[in-house]
Amino acid sequence: MEYYYLKSQGYEEVYGKRILFDTGADGSIFLHNMEKLNIGPMAISEVFISHAHWDYTGGLSDFFKINPVKVYVPSSCRMVHSQGGVIEVKGSLKIYENIFRPANSKV
Numbered sequence: 001m002e003y004y005y006l007k008s009q010g011y012e013e014v015y016g017k018r019i020l021f022d023t024g025a026d027g028s029i030f031l032h033n034m035e036k037l038n039i040g041p042m043a044i045s046e047v048f049i050s051h052a053h054w055d056y057t058g059g060l061s062d063f064f065k066i067n068p069v070k071v072y073v074p075s076s077c078r079m080v081h082s083q084g085g086v087i088e089v090k091g092s093l094k095i096y097e098n099i100f101r102p103a104n105s106k107v
Contacts (some may be wrong), residue, residue: 014097014099015096020048020098021056021058022031022048024056024061025054026059027059028062030034044067044069045070047060047069047070048101049074052073052076052077054079060080069082070085071085071086072101073086073087
């Protein structure tokens with residue numbers, strides 16, 4: 001399992017899935033940080049947004065221009081659109097085998 005910290009974001013590779021958690025406030029800074037860590041945007045399979053604040057979702061539009069993947073958002077996050085699909089999350093959720101979103105999470 002690998003984990004990289006991208007300022008106010010996280011990238012994790014678990015069970016062959018490359019998952020991005022939040023995108024920070026600025027897409028250009030976010031993509032620059034990914035480049036510095038040698039993580040290509042096309043390597044990301046899904047995005048999880050923890051909560052509907054601009055400083056967690058601000059990089060989404062720039063990221064989606066490159067890779068419009070599926071994105072999981074809390075029900076309070078109404079402004080997110082992706083060609084890969086938007087999944088509104090309420091309560092606990094089994095995402096993959098051994099990968100869960102707990103009920104008390106902000107996601």
